[in-house]
Amino acid sequence: MKKKGSILNNSVINIILVAIIFAVFLLAVSGRVNSRDVHQQVLEKQLALLIDSADVGMSFGVTKVNLKGLVDNIEVHDGRVFAKVDGFPSFKGYPYFSRHSVSVSDEGDKFVVYIK
Numbered sequence: 001m002k003k004k005g006s007i008l009n010n011s012v013i014n015i016i017l018v019a020i021i022f023a024v025f026l027l028a029v030s031g032r033v034n035s036r037d038v039h040q041q042v043l044e045k046q047l048a049l050l051i052d053s054a055d056v057g058m059s060f061g062v063t064k065v066n067l068k069g070l071v072d073n074i075e076v077h078d079g080r081v082f083a084k085v086d087g088f089p090s091f092k093g094y095p096y097f098s099r100h101s102v103s104v105s106d107e108g109d110k111f112v113v114y115i116k
Helices: 002-033 036-053
Strands: 059-063 070-076 080-085 102-107 110-115
Touching: 036 059, 036 070, 036 080, 036 110, 059 070, 070 102, 070 110
Parallel strands: none
Antiparallel strands: 059 110, 070 080, 102 110
């Protein structure tokens, strides 16, 4: 009888430990997915892809308050897009490969990216 009881106890303990490890993993991943860093990287990549696909004379706007957070600043220089989201500055940026001249202007509630 003792052998059956100890197997059951070990199984229950193992299930509880696996559940705890899984819960810690989910908390760590959910914290990373909702972080400013990820939102900033996604915004920079989207802007770089738009710049790459744009033709001369095109422009597009990025609202300052959007799903990625509060966009404080967008800069374009040295072939890279830098976005400052929720006060978190970008140090690395995201590269774009357009051969056209690109500029950004702050126009009230949005940033406008011009392709010249």
